[in-house]
Amino acid sequence: MTAPVDRHDIEDRADCERLVRAFYGRALQDPIIGWIFVDVAKLDLEEHVPVIASFWETILLGAQSYSGGAFHPHAALHAKVELRAGHFDRWLALWTATVDELFVGERAEQAKSHAHRVARAFHRRLNGLPPDFLSIRPRPADGEGDGLTVTRHGPPSVLDLPE
Numbered sequence: 725m726t727a728p729v730d731r732h733d734i735e736d737r738a739d740c741e742r743l744v745r746a747f748y749g750r751a752l753q754d755p756i757i758g759w760i761f762v763d764v765a766k767l768d769l770e771e772h773v774p775v776i777a778s779f780w781e782t783i784l785l786g787a788q789s790y791s792g793g794a795f796h797p798h799a800a801l802h803a804k805v806e807l808r809a810g811h812f813d814r815w816l817a818l819w820t821a822t823v824d825e826l827f828v829g830e831r832a833e834q835a836k837s838h839a840h841r842v843a844r845a846f847h848r849r850l851n852g853l854p855p856d857f858l859s860i861r862p863r864p865a866d867g868e869g870d871g872l873t874v875t876r877h878g879p880p881s882v883l884d885l886p887e
């Protein structure tokens with residue numbers, strides 16, 4: 725993937741929105757997780773993008789535009805379709821690739837590491853797993869490809885369930 729030469733860090737709300745829109749541009753068409761947004765959640769993007777942009781603006785820029793409660797919609801979704809480690813891995817691969825394509829800097833790094841923490845916490849909580857259970861793949865070190873090869877789907881893997 726060729727990155728634009730003029731990448732900068734995530735500086736303002738407009739950057740958060742650009743990131744979120746670019747991510748959903750990929751996620752909604754993705755062969756592994758796209759159907760969850762399109763067919764199961766029937767996501768209204770125009771309603772959803774400002775909420776997610778507020779989430780990231782709050783995390784990365786200290787705005788207080790997001791009031792919390794992000795876990796709940798995922799629990800509702802999980803009741804309809806099991807959100808597995810492979811789905812979260814894919815979500816993270818798409819997120820990481822989108823961040824890296826558009827931005828570079830401290831906040832861009834934070835956007836990736838925070839997403840990993842949240843994904844792990846969501847997955848553990850959805851499956852009643854203990855807090856130290858390593859269910860989601862660790863972040864690949866920088867320079868180890870764009871992360872898009874990280875996919876796992878089909879039957880539960882050994883990483884999905886404790887022995």
Ligand code: HEM
Nearest residue numbers: 760761765775776779793794797807811812815839842843
């Ligand atoms: C397999 C992975 C995931 C799927 C399929 C998924 C799907 C969704 C869907 C369908 C919604 C909208 C629910 C609604 O408005 O009715 C949503 C909301 C949201 N998601 Fe995710 N998500 C995933 C992972 C994540 C991760 C890792 C993060 C955090 C970095 C995240 C952050 C959020 C936030 C902040 C909201 C908005 C919650 C609110 O309305 O306040 N999601 N997600």
